Amino acid sequence: MKNQKGFTLIEMLIVLLIISVLLVITIPNLAKNNETIRSKGCEALVLTAEAQVQAYKIDQDTFPESLDILVTEKYLKQKTCPNGKELNYVPDTGTVTNPN
Incomplete structure (x- = not known):
């Protein structure tokens, strides 16, 4: 055979394994931070x-x-707010509060 270049099946499986492990590590962190992002967004909306x-x-x-x-x-x-709850408002004092 001539000198053929390419990846073997084992090399491809190893690459897919590494990508899968990275996804398994990354996705739960994104879901956990999503709640933090929503609460910070609500705090910013209250200030605005x-x-x-x-x-x-x-x-x-x-x-x-x-x-x-x-x-x-x-x-x-x-x-x-981003979590779907409406802001609380007191018209007498003009106070806006977080619905949580």
């Missing part, structure tokens, strides 16, 4: 909503009755 409540108060000289007003008047894009 509080700032927008203050901006609305400066513009209108009163706190908004609900976060729906901030959404309809384009102060906020959403009032729902």
